[in-house]
Amino acid sequence: MICRILLLIQLTSCVCGTFVVNVTQTSYQAEENHNITLEWTFTTKTDSSPNSLFIYCEVLAHHKVSVLFHQSEGVEIPQVQDGQFAGRVQWDKDVLREGRIRLHVSRLMTNDSGLYVCEVQTNYGSNYAVCHLNVTAATDEPKPQRPTVSPQPESRGRIVFSVGLGLTAAAALLTVCAGL
Numbered sequence: 001m002i003c004r005i006l007l008l009i010q011l012t013s014c015v016c017g018t019f020v021v022n023v024t025q026t027s028y029q030a031e032e033n034h035n036i037t038l039e040w041t042f043t044t045k046t047d048s049s050p051n052s053l054f055i056y057c058e059v060l061a062h063h064k065v066s067v068l069f070h071q072s073e074g075v076e077i078p079q080v081q082d083g084q085f086a087g088r089v090q091w092d093k094d095v096l097r098e099g100r101i102r103l104h105v106s107r108l109m110t111n112d113s114g115l116y117v118c119e120v121q122t123n124y125g126s127n128y129a130v131c132h133l134n135v136t137a138a139t140d141e142p143k144p145q146r147p148t149v150s151p152q153p154e155s156r157g158r159i160v161f162s163v164g165l166g167l168t169a170a171a172a173l174l175t176v177c178a179g180l
Contacts, residue, residue, distance in 0.1 A: 019125025061114025
């Protein structure tokens with residue numbers, strides 16, 4: 001299945017000519033339970049309509065292909081979205097005319113890690129771009145540490161004074177005892 005998809009992607013990229021799809025970042029790092037925004041850009045033409053736009057984004061992870069987002073002829077098709085992403089992926093409709101696909105993935109899970117492939121097809125070309133997302137496990141909240149109490153400058157002076165006074169008293173006592 002994965003080989004078939006990669007072959008399809010490779011073949012479409014060979015015939016696409018000047019149509020280009022890019023990622024704004026090739027690699028993303030995030031922590032579990034956080035949110036992330038993935039963004040791709042693509043070549044646009046002024047006379048193109050969003051109704052001629054086909055977007056298919058998927059995740060290749062753990063020897064499995066999962067559909068992240070699918071939009072055809074200006075309409076999102078949530079029925080094909082993989083259950084692991086249900087209710088967690090939002091897209092910005094307003095930026096499509098600018099040639100941008102922006103997907104917000106919320107409540108990240110470690111199994112969201114993988115290669116994210118976004119393919120864009122229009123009536124003037126098709127292409128795809130790939131980025132990598134690595135989601136690490138959430139770290140436990142660090143326990144509050146007790147502040148270390150260090151002597152204040154004036155109490156250090158008192159300690160030095162006390163030690164000095166004690167040494168002076170000991171020396172005086174030795175002198176008195178030696179005289180006896």
